[in-house]
Amino acid sequence: MMSTEKRGSWGSRSGFVLAAAGSAVGLGNIWGFPTQVGQGGGAVFVVVYLASVVLICLPIMLAELSVGRAAQLDPVGSFLALIPNSRWWLVGGLGILAGVGILSFYSVIAGWSLAYIWFTTTGSITGDADTIITFFSNFTANGPLTITLTLAILTFTATVLIGGVQSGIERATKLMMPVLIILLLVLAIRAITLPGAAAGLSYYLRPDFSRLSDPAVINAALGQAFFSLSLGMGTMLTYGSYLHRKENLLSVAGWVVVLDTGIALLAGFIIFPAGFSISGFDPSTSGPGLIFTVLPRLFSELPGGQLFGGAFFALLTMAALTSTISILEVPVAHLIDTHKWSRPRAILVITAGTFLLALPSALGNGALGVLTQLPLIGISFLDLMAAVWNNFALPLGGLLMAIFVGWVWGTDDALAEIDRQNARHPSLPIWVFLIRWVCPVAIGVIILYTAFSI
Numbered sequence: 001m002m003s004t005e006k007r008g009s010w011g012s013r014s015g016f017v018l019a020a021a022g023s024a025v026g027l028g029n030i031w032g033f034p035t036q037v038g039q040g041g042g043a044v045f046v047v048v049y050l051a052s053v054v055l056i057c058l059p060i061m062l063a064e065l066s067v068g069r070a071a072q073l074d075p076v077g078s079f080l081a082l083i084p085n086s087r088w089w090l091v092g093g094l095g096i097l098a099g100v101g102i103l104s105f106y107s108v109i110a111g112w113s114l115a116y117i118w119f120t121t122t123g124s125i126t127g128d129a130d131t132i133i134t135f136f137s138n139f140t141a142n143g144p145l146t147i148t149l150t151l152a153i154l155t156f157t158a159t160v161l162i163g164g165v166q167s168g169i170e171r172a173t174k175l176m177m178p179v180l181i182i183l184l185l186v187l188a189i190r191a192i193t194l195p196g197a198a199a200g201l202s203y204y205l206r207p208d209f210s211r212l213s214d215p216a217v218i219n220a221a222l223g224q225a226f227f228s229l230s231l232g233m234g235t236m237l238t239y240g241s242y243l244h245r246k247e248n249l250l251s252v253a254g255w256v257v258v259l260d261t262g263i264a265l266l267a268g269f270i271i272f273p274a275g276f277s278i279s280g281f282d283p284s285t286s287g288p289g290l291i292f293t294v295l296p297r298l299f300s301e302l303p304g305g306q307l308f309g310g311a312f313f314a315l316l317t318m319a320a321l322t323s324t325i326s327i328l329e330v331p332v333a334h335l336i337d338t339h340k341w342s343r344p345r346a347i348l349v350i351t352a353g354t355f356l357l358a359l360p361s362a363l364g365n366g367a368l369g370v371l372t373q374l375p376l377i378g379i380s381f382l383d384l385m386a387a388v389w390n391n392f393a394l395p396l397g398g399l400l401m402a403i404f405v406g407w408v409w410g411t412d413d414a415l416a417e418i419d420r421q422n423a424r425h426p427s428l429p430i431w432v433f434l435i436r437w438v439c440p441v442a443i444g445v446i447i448l449y450t451a452f453s454i
């Protein structure tokens, strides 16, 4: 599917939707979304997130898919093919850097999830909420362990890309996605029926609009939407380049957005009711450890909790791996396509570079934590990475993509690609308006406003 030797295409729409959903659904939905909601003040974050998804991200997903399918190339090559002799290829270049940056912290968290398969199935995490939190800090403070786990995730990802066992991964995704959704539903029902869950539901669903005056909240919601939908760095562009000409891009994009957003919202229905059922719970201070401290407690409330917990973290790790594969493929495809590197060499070099960049994120909570704790901003290296790439690089990539499709390449060519059947869906004129005006202006204002208020 991602082989560059011979350009394949997707067998069926469901095959594509599945693979794109496999890229989109990952830590972003189940780890990132609840963490960000917690830091962004609850329901108000959810409202801004949903608005960003519908008004900004869905139009940009269509734009990325149309550029990729029209040009049939990697991100840098696509810009060069559509508008030769311009500097637009730099947008693809930014995406490649963002890919390495995101993968560097993503693989650390995926490594935590990997370890929690073991911890939950063996029943290593028991006790009250405080014990579970201490367990998490001790675990993440164990540098050699977190580094080994990160390396395991990166090695697996690289092996899949070298060995080309993607068809196996696709089959696994097909199986995994429905099981993941069912498991999330079961957990949500259990969480909502816990004593004290009502406070969590109201935190999650009743917005405190006074938080809207904080540009950081709006920026974080926008960045989280890009991150969760794998937008702004050329992943969807690359996937679009493999998509069959007869597919209607509008319905494809719609499906991916609905699945991805649905799973993120579902994760919130687990974490907040379960979290608030624990006394003294404060989602705003939990940070990246939120799900790793709330969920083990929920599993201990379930009959067969060890089994549920193990299954949950196994599914989360698999969902993370289908995402890491899609992230690593972007810089790799570029080195092969544009610089004519061999596939194994490209994979080796990018993976090694990513691993080095991952070290400060992996060590952030350990003895070396002081070194990676950035005194000026007071946040950890991992949080800094997530903020720089998610909140700035991805929206910037999206902004440039919107300008490119809306004003440079042109919405007429894009529309012809989106709607090859000439079905003229009534929402298409709205898409033109959103991509030309709403996306660039809204993203531009949010980025500038945030940058000036830091």
Ligand code: TRP
Pocket: 023, 024, 025, 026, 027, 028, 029, 102, 226, 227, 228, 229, 230, 231, 232, 233, 235, 320, 323, 324, 326, 327, 394
């Ligand atoms: N969307 C994935 C998640 O939510 C992560 C991801 C995959 C990604 N590909 C990406 C994020 C490209 C940004 C850009 O876990």
